[in-house]
Amino acid sequence: MSKTYEYVPEPALVKGNHDFSSINSLITDINLRPTPKGWYIAFGLSNLLLFVLLGSIAYLIWEGTGIWGLNQPVGWGWAIINFVWWVGIGHAGTLISAILFLFRQDWRTAINRFAEAMTIFAVMCAGIFPAIHVGRIWVIYWVFPIPNSMVMWPNFNSPLLWDVFAVSTYFTVSLLFWYVGLVPDFATLRDRIKSKVGKMVYGVAALGWRGSNRHWWNYEKAYMILAGLATPLVLSVHTIVSFDFAVSIIPGWHTTIFPPYFVAGAVFSGFAMVLTLMIICRKIYGLEDIMTVDHIEKMNLIILVTGSMVGFAYLMEFFIAWYSQVEYEKAIFIIRATGPYAWAYWIMISCNVISPQFFWSKKLRRNVTFTFIISIVVNIGMWFERFVITVTSLSTDYLPSSWGYFSPTIWDVLTYVGTFGLFFTFFLLFLRFMPMVAVAEIKGAMPQADPHNYDPETGDYSPQEIEIPEPNKESV
Template sequence: MSKSYEYVPEPALVKGDHSFSSITDMIAKTPLSPAPKLWYLAFGLANLLLIVMLGAVGYLIWEGTGIWGLNNPAGWGWAIINFVWWVGIGHAGTLISAILFLFRQGWRTAINRFAEAMTIFAVMCAGLFPAIHVGRIWVIYWVFPVPNQMAAWPNFSSPLLWDVFAVSTYFTVSLLFWYVGLIPDFATLRDKAKSKVAKISYGIASLGWTGSFRHWWNYEKAYMILAGLATPLVLSVHTIVSFDFAVSVIPGWHSTIFPPYFVAGAIYSGFAMVLTLMLIARKIYGLEDIMNIDIMEKMNIVMMVTGNLVAFAYLMEGFVAWYSGYIYEQGIFWLYATGPYAWGFYILMFCNVITPQFLWSKYIRRNVALTFIISIIVNVGMWFERFIIAVASLATDFMPSNWDYYSPTLWDILTYLGTFGLFFTMFLLFLRFLPMVAIAEVKGVMPQADPHNYDDETKEFIESKAKPVVPEQAETV
């Protein structure tokens, strides 16, 4: 029996001719150098939006939720839509950091720090909305399991209170995971910093890291444990968020497919946001060799898979409504397509069903401009998905005599836009003062880190073997 063998080298995760030293210099120069003028411009715009958010929230607390477009029966509006959307945005960070780490996917090292930071800031934005949506915000502490002056304990059977525990746990574990991963890089910045203030600050943050074997051993154990803790959160957090809807009896909400459907949608939108921010940062900061086209293509493949899962969930929702024979469920799906919110329904179908089909093309998956456009379209579509779920189902409930059209007010819009100010203020501070790429992890996937790394003579031999083998010359086994 004869076989033809052909050596196909693995594509390099870091492009270009880089050494450990050049990788360190490339990533560390941003936090250790003066900020460019463009950063100050972006930071000023983000701060302006943050001030708008603070003003809108302050006026809401003063006047009450009547300044929003809520009505009867649409008691949930943009606040809940934005809460679910921001939580979904944060899902990719945990998946990239924890699950891909456990599966030993080396390509994650270029984007995991980026995604983890995005997760934390997105969850901060998400946590704002349930807090201000309660109406009587001065008794918001009732949602926590502590006694209060009226002996009114929290109602733990409410899924809205489950969100408090799910999201706070998610935020805590994500923050710890992010910080532990930063410790070796803090030590690198400490050693390279010229300013005394920077040396002291990064030195405190690095917790006395010396790079000894014992430190690396403890670091890797802690990182593995946190990855194991974070992995179930990828599934549990958005599953619990879906229970806000699924445990009710409202037509269009009472569906067992909501938990997996929400999780797939969260990963879909999260990867889209990571791509949007990554493609901008790699261009501005010259990180094309690390955040390269191969990594972008892998992220597009994940987006394509999760996008098709979301499309399948849409199809199954409609099928189950038809097959069940339940007239109210059938009616709400008919109203989605032909009712007062049909315009939003067709926007989400275009963004979430048609758009991911373009990613079947390898050319599009490897095209930076087209990927950037698709990533923005996906996040627009996922927002409209939450809009249709939250508003259309409530505004057209069981009794047509109750129906009313929901329209957001200026304060709904300003509050939502203001959360982008919070997100980008925190994100720009991250880009300015912290390494946006995990220096130690990127070095770990370079050829120089391989204990079996070949010398030049062996490399030439391997490259010669990479040529196609003529069948007549094939080795006989």
């Protein structure tokens, strides 16, 4: 005796009538076809911004950090704000790739590749600011733990030094994780490209990949190990970045809520940036069948959850300040909401707390245009969050006679805007010469890759019913 149960398939990860060959063509033809004119225009604009960054840094080295809007008591300005913002942007790529991979979430396959690329380029932008904000950049080697003529050693008790180790480790593991995932796809490009130079370059990058059973076994083992290494880094990097603030005794910073609060905010802003880039790329390159509305909805749900966590953290900051009965802590949060920087505080609240709540609506979660707007709004709000945390606490510290208003200069703005040139220069090169979607992983998540779901006679990949025998009562 057996019962027949209706089989309800999950939403297809790839829309349309695609097979392995059409997936190969859809993704790799982007890299193999002639470069479109629009790419050259975008690349030229990003290069222009990159030269703005290089010029700003050169002038900074020539003149010193006095060209920035730093004053007393605001000794930290846009440099630390932009550093924390860019590190946060770089969080979503590793989370999508590593944590969702370990949890066997196949929907990540459509977005993980360029999310990983975004991570690498965002960390590169972030790394610029700690280097240039020291002032005398020509003696930057003093911060490294190597013998030098001044007999100076870094202070290993400082969280600023912990940043160096955390961010550099995160960058290295993310870069390896990204490259290992690219190896099978480099081999696909090597086999499809016509030019001899292209075959040689992609052949070297593919490390002799032939798709043998042993190659796949080594690949999956290495990918699993790197995913395991990257997962704790997702949590540790922004936790250590938060220690730059939390271990101090500045009002508004000295609190234990900062580590989880910063991690949630980093995932929040990182997913928003992935959505911004994803929606543009899927439209320009015609990848709607792979980067589907279902993917956008899932990412919007994560933005809703992490945005609610950030909003809860904002409320808890006020509660902790009140519960601690420390006058300085209570005063700083009142000043944030009502003082000279209240405009920045309420922009932060509007963008980070209110805007994600629209995603409670399924219709809005699946609206691509609305999602694109909210993703930009979220990243604006997260930049203002870092501005509010840094500037308000420093400008109104313990001694009212030393309070001062921080105003950025044109060089603060140009340096920040220039980092977008660095980011998009590398990102556009990635889109042009590397597959933006993981070809091998997309094919592995399709029903054709599962022999148990395939009927060679009908070509059907979705069985409609499953017979499950009832247990033998006597044996029970």
